[in-house]
Amino acid sequence: MSESNTSALEAAAALLGTSDDYRVLRRLTPRRPITGIPEQNIRRGLFVDVETTGLDPTKDEIIELAMVPFCYSLDGIITEVGNAFEQLREPSHPIPPPVSALTGITDSMVAGHYINPDDVAKFSQSAAIVIAHNAAFDRKFLERFCPLFSSKPWACSMSEIDWVSEGYEGTKLAYLATECGFFYDRHRAVNDCLAALEILAHPLPVSGSNALFQLLEKARKPTWRIWADGAPFEFKEDLKSRGYRWNGDNNGFPRAWFIDVSEQDIQTEASFLQTKIYRRDVEVSPVKITAYDRFSERV
16 A cells, blocks of 8 residues: 555544544554563563364364463563464364354364474463463363463453453453454454453553553452352352352362452351351351462362
């Protein structure tokens, strides 16, 4: 495109932006590095995304892995986005048609491709934190594929930012990108990583802090898991409305309702269980969870 055409388009976009009747979305472009932050305040992060043959990490397989390294300051400013690791992998069974329809990845695309776990570990080893948009999904697959991920602290850009309080009505990447004023080519892992990092670099509309700052603050704090083991069935709606979730999987943990709370809320939650659910004195034994095991199969 000629320089004159580019200038004309920019002028048109600026004009549309002055009206409340139009919104201008720009294609996602690479971020420029930010300089001037002391080196001792800089850390290296890694944003990851996997595409898989299904939802069960015990039997389904990774068919695409993207990892995008980035540098950030301790107060949540993304200073640089590095070159991505992006590879396809042929699974042991054909890719289910619904997965191909969703991801655009076909059997012919992955045929003969292999991802070396050692290469993944080498690429990831210097990351101070690993982030995914739905870490509860990605972490379980990646820990099985490459044990290094079991030793890293993780954060989730979908669940560990209070998007609702910031005025957002959804947490899907495409929606958040639109709200941040850009669009991108969706459904490929590396593009999702780059879009998520751009979203994390944006200031939140209510608090004014960068989304990454809020995410890091949440990830650094431990939570405490409380199990309502043996809670009477008739009180399940009370537990659900309070934020408890049901563990119905055969994963070595109780088939019971549970909730994750901050340390200062432990006693409040124990009192709720004793007075509203069990209606007797019961021993509540909270389990501490940190970013090193949050979202993993270990909890």
